[in-house]
Amino acid sequence: MTLPTHTAPHLVLLGAGHAHVHVLSTLAAQPLPGVHITLIAPYPRQLYSGMVPGFVAGHYALDDCVIPLEPLLENTGIRWLARSATGLDANTCCLTLDDGSELQYDWLSVNTGPVQDRQRIEAALPGAREHGLFVRPIETLGALWPRVAEMASTRALRVAIIGGGAAGIELAMAIRHRLPTASVTLITGGDKVGASYPSGVQQRVSRALKRRNVTVLPDVAASIQSGEVVLGSGARLACDVPIIATGAQAPAWLAGSGLALDEQGFIAVDACQRSTNHANVFAAGDVSSRVDQTLARSGVYAVRAGPALAKNLAAATTGMEPTPHMPPANTLNLLSCGDHYAIASWGPYSAQGRWVWWLKDWIDRSFIKRYQKA
Numbered sequence: 001m002t003l004p005t006h007t008a009p010h011l012v013l014l015g016a017g018h019a020h021v022h023v024l025s026t027l028a029a030q031p032l033p034g035v036h037i038t039l040i041a042p043y044p045r046q047l048y049s050g051m052v053p054g055f056v057a058g059h060y061a062l063d064d065c066v067i068p069l070e071p072l073l074e075n076t077g078i079r080w081l082a083r084s085a086t087g088l089d090a091n092t093c094c095l096t097l098d099d100g101s102e103l104q105y106d107w108l109s110v111n112t113g114p115v116q117d118r119q120r121i122e123a124a125l126p127g128a129r130e131h132g133l134f135v136r137p138i139e140t141l142g143a144l145w146p147r148v149a150e151m152a153s154t155r156a157l158r159v160a161i162i163g164g165g166a167a168g169i170e171l172a173m174a175i176r177h178r179l180p181t182a183s184v185t186l187i188t189g190g191d192k193v194g195a196s197y198p199s200g201v202q203q204r205v206s207r208a209l210k211r212r213n214v215t216v217l218p219d220v221a222a223s224i225q226s227g228e229v230v231l232g233s234g235a236r237l238a239c240d241v242p243i244i245a246t247g248a249q250a251p252a253w254l255a256g257s258g259l260a261l262d263e264q265g266f267i268a269v270d271a272c273q274r275s276t277n278h279a280n281v282f283a284a285g286d287v288s289s290r291v292d293q294t295l296a297r298s299g300v301y302a303v304r305a306g307p308a309l310a311k312n313l314a315a316a317t318t319g320m321e322p323t324p325h326m327p328p329a330n331t332l333n334l335l336s337c338g339d340h341y342a343i344a345s346w347g348p349y350s351a352q353g354r355w356v357w358w359l360k361d362w363i364d365r366s367f368i369k370r371y372q373k374a
């Protein structure tokens with residue numbers, strides 16, 4: 001089935017990630033006359049990942065961490081389809097949705113974030129699909145975590161977090177805070193914990209984990225079976241809840257799309273957030289290539305991309321040239337430690353304390369409040 005086409009030129013916003021939330025709020029204030037706009041997003045809200053460790057720790061209710069989409073769309077004329085894209089043909093400007101329908105566009109803007117590719121993860125870590133709790137989609141983690149917390153109220157759980165990046169570190173300490181009787185183990189996947197951080201931050205993180213009685217195993221998880229994780233060394237770790245925080249990949253549906261992709265499969269964009277081979281396609285956030293390869297993928301960059309994307313989409317749909325968006329070389333990175341304590345880093349500098357947590361809490365709540373409309 002092909003969804004009805006419109007005589008007006010059609011802009012499709014795919015995904016309601018951090019940048020698109022800003023685009024939507026801009027469009028409410030500054031509509032694009034004569035342009036028909038469709039938002040495709042599977043959930044009626046955007047769950048803000050930066051606050052999810054705080055939700056897991058018990059500091060926030062899930063509703064504190066979400067930006068509902070419908071209020072943002074009110075009186076904008078933007079149509080919302082509660083669907084996911086499963087395919088894209090950039091040569092014919094056609095999206096395939098998860099109900100099999102097809103949608104034509106004149107301009108496409110993609111902000112769908114990364115995925116945890118179940119097939120790839122299962123190949124590297126057999127048993128992950130059957131036994132593991134994946135951190136993405138983040139909505140699923142948000143829905144399943146209360147069940148884990150409930151299980152922990154009847155017996156002492158053994159929890160293993162597989163993946164020693166920022167998400168794994170924060171979740172390990174959040175779980176320690178929320179479930180004081182549980183045994184919590186972080187399987188780092190290598191020698192270092194928080195390997196992408198400068199060594200000063202790595203040391204702070206190691207001390208924070210130790211102080212909170214999180215066991216750190218500098219090993220890889222080789223497979224997961226019922227009740228245990230088998231490590232690369234051959235050792236077996238008894239485990240009731242293995243949490244898969246092994247990083248994120250590009251969505252598989254981009255592979256045959258005809259869009260130029262970077263070496264990891266993310267959409268290759270120029271400095272104006274535009275596909276390098278299809279000028280009517282824009283991409284922002286974690287689904288896009290990094291203009292500067294030294295920058296990490298993070299929610300902070302996805303947030304920063306929003307205002308530039310709003311301007312560039314307005315320019316594209318009015319026949320103007322887009323303008324370059326240069327993300328800053330350093331951004332403030334805040335790692336929560338579960339118990340109203342956090343570690344901050346900015347380039348080579350780092351600090352820690354309760355004040356860092358209050359700062360993170362204030363920044364995160366302000367972000368939500370900015371887009372949460374009553």
Ligand SMILES: Cc1cc2nc3c(=O)[nH]c(=O)nc-3n(C[C@H](O)[C@H](O)[C@H](O)COP(=O)(O)OP(=O)(O)OC[C@H]3O[C@@H](n4cnc5c(N)ncnc54)[C@H](O)[C@@H]3O)c2cc1C
Binds near residue numbers: 047050051114286
């Ligand atoms: C537990 C955890 C904690 C984190 N904490 C932080 C932090 O404190 N700071 C930080 O900077 N980063 C953090 N990150 C990383 C951060 O989540 C990502 O960098 C960030 O979410 C990327 O933003 P985005 O807008 O590109 O995509 P996302 O936030 O992933 O948003 C993508 C949106 O698109 C939708 N979508 C997905 N697929 C489709 C599809 N096929 N069709 C239509 N819609 C689709 C999704 O439902 C979602 O609404 C954390 C990650 C995790 C897992």
